[in-house]
């Protein structure tokens with residue numbers, strides 16, 4: 001049997017990982033500023049995470065949600081403490097798309113409405129409603145197409161206000177990334193998020209904060225939406241939540257009450273996933289990783305901003321993007337080939353940095369040096 005070929009791949013096989021570094025089959029070491037697509041939050045194979053999972057594996061890995069799983073309650077408590085949303089309620093699932101799917105569905109159960117507002121350049125996942133709310137026609141199959149999703153321009157308060165004024169009573173939810181990831185590191189303005197909050201309050205709609213990529217401390221705050229100083233009704237999370245162990249969840253404000261059987265899952269919240277997620281929160285708190293994300297992120301953005309060749313340096317914490325001009329087109333590829341540094345991208349010309357929140361300043365310095373060298377080399381050959 002062959003694999004279903006859905007991605008173009010880098011010609012690298014990684015066999016070992018530690019902290020912000022990974023190694024290939026030949027023993028070559030790479031600096032990982034991509035984190036397997038923003039997933040590695042506390043660092044690869046963090047010893048506390050490994051120990052927590054190993055110890056849990058010896059006891060019990062899985063039983064379904066038909067029994068009590070105290071680890072889920074422990075996770076909810078710790079997540080409340082670290083995120084500051086202590087009065088919210090946790091529902092666990094397995095992936096970012098699934099988290100958004102559940103959030104959109106729960107919002108519709110809550111207010112009995114159908115319309116969803118999403119924004120230009122959004123990415124919310126690949127399952128039916130999540131992909132319908134994603135602004136990329138190429139990944140929406142005919143069966144996913146629905147009139148229930150309306151796209152409005154990102155960060156455009158006027159357009160949002162005008163839509164609510166006309167159709168406000170039909171709107172079930174507004175779903176928005178605090179910092180768009182796949183869309184190219186576009187930060188939602190604080191006043192845009194405040195306007196979403198105010199309009200959702202006025203018209204009885206649900207504000208869903210997609211924190212799958214920008215959440216879990218990556219921005220320097222637990223949820224990047226928190227920069228606006230207003231709460232969402234539902235936050236969705238995945239990626240960094242398990243540091244590579246598949247676990248996801250939504251947290252739900254207290255005014256949205258649970259009803260038996262409306263939401264459910266077989267694998268969500270299993271013992272092993274909870275152990276991994278608990279280890280992540282313990283390390284984020286114990287090693288003050290959000291503070292580190294602020295500090296190293298600031299250093300990176302300031303250094304990047306001094307390079308005249310790179311345009312529009314943006315982001316928060318360790319979620320950083322910049323535009324690469326056409327003349328430096330091979331920059332990302334060359335960083336990997338010549339300097340063994342993994343970075344992320346967003347089409348057509350954005351380099352995205354999504355490293356572990358434990359990235360050390362010296363690693364950031366190594367990247368900046370490599371970048372300068374590579375830009376000079378590309379100029380020399382131009």
Ligand SMILES: Cc1ncc(COP(=O)(O)O)c(C=O)c1O
Pocket residue numbers: 095096097098100123124125126177181182210211212213214238239
């Ligand atoms: C903002 C956002 N939401 C949702 C998703 C979907 O997550 P998953 O791939 O875990 O389904 C992603 C994945 O990149 C994302 O960036």
